Amino acid sequence: MGPQFQRLPLVTHYTVMAHKVPLLKPAHVQARLKFAKDHLDDPEEAWEEVMWSDETKIELFGINSTRRVWRKKKDEYNPKNTIPTMKHG
Template identity: 55%
Template sequence: MLEETGTNVSISTVKRVLYRHNLKGRSARKKPLLQNRHKKARLRFATAHGDKDRTFWRNVLWSDEIKIQLFGHNDHRYVRRKKGEACKPKNTIPTVKHGGGSIMLWGCFAAGGADALDAS
């Protein structure tokens, strides 16, 4: 839009204005991909079970699982560095061949509390 009017704005000015408006450069969060059918199923579940009493929820067991990398991590990491400092230890992420392995953790909870984690 500015180019159409012949206005030149430096990159540093754009960065400064974005920073002033609390728009800082960060790595994006990872979230499960929810398609429309997933959202509709969740809404159906909430609608069907929203009026249940406490005795119903005492018999429900909620569970979840997570895969944890034993070495390193699966996400991006941003660093701010000077030219020629790319290989300094503070600017690198160590890796091992073949990923270093991972474990799966499983846990559950109910109205009465949480259960112990189970690793496989």
């Protein structure tokens, strides 16, 4: 490959740190969306009654640091450009 092909990704893509996002199944995505829509108009006082708890982070995918990916700006949260995470605790 010549130098023109080695620089091609720089024209349309750029390298960035991959976002860490929760590993969600389609059912989880639908449940989160339903919850958000159901509680969209809740008053701020309602959230004062919620007990917020800490969560423990456990690395299941062996990625303890960051990973760089080549992507376009609009592909920021495309699953191939993210690092899935799971929390247990």
